[in-house]
Amino acid sequence: xxxxxxxxxxxxxxxxxxxxxxxxxxxxxxxxxxxxxxxxxxxxxxxxxxxxxxxxxxxxxxxxxxxxxxxxxxxxxxxxxxxxxxxxxxxxxxxxxxxxxxxxxxxxxxxxxxxxxxxxxxxxxxxxxxxxxxxxxxxxxxxxxxxxxxxxxxxxxxxxxxxxxxxxxxxxxxxxxxxxxxxxxxxxxxxxxxxxxxxxxxxxxxxxxxxxxxxxxxxxxxxxxxxxxxxxxxxxxxxxxxxxxxxxxxxxxxxxxxxxxxxxxxxxxxxxxxxxxxxxxxxxxxxxxxxxxxxxxxxxxxxxxxxxxxxxxxxxxxxxxxxxxxxxxxxxxxxxxxxxxxxxxxxxxxxxxxxxxxxxxxxxxxxxx
Numbered sequence: 344x345x346x347x348x349x350x351x352x353x354x355x356x357x358x359x360x361x362x363x364x365x366x367x368x369x370x371x372x373x374x375x376x377x378x379x380x381x382x383x384x385x386x387x388x389x390x391x392x393x394x395x396x397x398x399x400x401x402x403x404x405x406x407x408x409x410x411x412x413x414x415x416x417x418x419x420x421x422x423x424x425x426x427x428x429x430x431x432x433x434x435x436x437x438x439x440x441x442x443x444x445x446x447x448x449x450x451x452x453x454x455x456x457x458x459x460x461x462x463x464x465x466x467x468x469x470x471x472x473x474x475x476x477x478x479x480x481x482x483x484x485x486x487x488x489x490x491x492x493x494x495x496x497x498x499x500x501x502x503x504x505x506x507x508x509x510x511x512x513x514x515x516x517x518x519x520x521x522x523x524x525x526x527x528x529x530x531x532x533x534x535x536x537x538x539x540x541x542x543x544x545x546x547x548x549x550x551x552x553x554x555x556x557x558x559x560x561x562x563x564x565x566x567x568x569x570x571x572x573x574x575x576x577x578x579x580x581x582x583x584x585x586x587x588x589x590x591x592x593x594x595x596x597x598x599x600x601x602x603x604x605x606x607x608x609x610x611x612x613x614x615x616x617x618x619x620x621x622x623x624x625x626x627x628x629x630x631x632x633x634x635x636x637x638x639x640x641x642x643x644x645x646x647x648x649x650x651x652x653x654x655x656x657x658x659x660x661x662x663x664x665x666x667x668x669x670x671x672x673x674x675x676x677x678x679x680x681x682x683x684x685x686x687x688x689x690x691x692x693x694x695x696x697x698x699x700x701x702x703x704x705x706x707x708x709x710x711x712x
Contacts, residue, residue: 395645399546400490401708406451414695415707423449423458430469432484433476439465440487441698447491448704459495466492467501470508477518478525482536483700485512485522486636489543509544513553527560530574530590531609532626534564535633539701542640558646561637564590566652574609580616581608594653605655605662607631621667628675631659632699635681642685649685657686664690674699680709 396402410416427442443465450458469488473481489509497505514521520528522544525537538561545553563571566589579585583596583603592606601619610630614622638648638656649656660682663669671678677699679691696706 396643398643399493399543399640400643401448401494403451403494406448406494406708409452409707410712411452413707415704415710418695419445419704419707420449427461427465430465430472430484430488432469432473432488433480435477435480435483435700437484438698440484440701441703444487444491444702445704447494448708451494462491462495463497463501466497466505470504473512473517474515478520478522478537479533481512481517481522482525482533482538482540482633485540486543486640486701489540489547493547506548509548513541513544526557527571527573528575530564530576530588531607532630532633534574534590535630535637536701537633538564539633539636539640542637542644546640546644554641554644557637558641558644558648561634561641561648562651564634565648565655566591566593576609578612578616579608581606581611583608591652591655591659594658602662602666605658605660605666607659621669623667623669625675627659627663628671628678629700631656631678632675632701634659635678636702638685639681654686657682657688660688660690673697677703677705680705680711683711684709 398405422442423445425442427446428437428439430439430443431437432440443462446458446465447462449455450462466488469484473484492502492505513523522537522541526534526541528534529537538557542554542557542561544550545557559571564574568587568589574588574590576582576588579588581592581598581603582588583592583598583606588608590607590609592603592608594604596602596604596606598617599619603617606621607627607630610626611621611624613626614624634656641648660678663671674697676691676694677696680696682688683691691706691710693710696703698704
């Protein structure tokens, strides 16, 4: 069986993984996003010595050494053995995407082709089901299908159809927005989910220009207004500087003597204007679901996202933990093994996590051993 697993992993490395090794320092305007305040100095590019790694989310080699025992594996395997349902990407609350991802992960670990066949079928069935929906739904749903396809490797004719669809997904009009324009205009959960799916698509397609643009927008959202400042913000009462709004408040920011360092103002405002103690606003974790997936994808492509803007993502989770006294619950818990893995924190208590809107199974894939 071990030989079978190794052979399966090698096959996926050849057929399913996409590698971007050279991201340009400049990128054109999006077809619907405009220049959006991108700086002319190439801000948002990666250092020339940055190295991409294989796999949008994980490589088969990384998965091959993960345990096939324990609670996290048992839960993943149990879900993979269940029908994933019929994909409908216009339904923003559908969980099929992470169920399909479970099958892809178990396929790579076990080498059983029945899982791969189910993933292939689901990816083909997902095509064009976003039509009639909104970009929030597409942003939430799409990334997991792209990652699943990357892991199992589609057949050539399937892959051709899948790639053509992914290219359409970037620019098709859904209720007045596109995936790109949502990422570039909405500095909240809509935009972060769109960014995560946009990043996954860019890596799958091997589109260095698309990925570079995606990274610029993300860096701007983290607070680097010199790189990008084209977002449309709502009530600025949680902003450190209402005249210079950002997606995550800068290090050391305070309001009325209280720390707002790390606050996501455009999602925290959903709980009302600034007040202390701060409301426990779940939209903040919703936005971080998209942001942390986007960060993993970009970092694997060679971008130093975890350190951008004074480790902005870590500061966001730290504010929720220490200032808001608001730990993640339910379908937000999967984020914490990722945070611990990349920042060396101990924010995850080791308990089972639940899949979220766009990702899951991280207690198995990224949990400490």
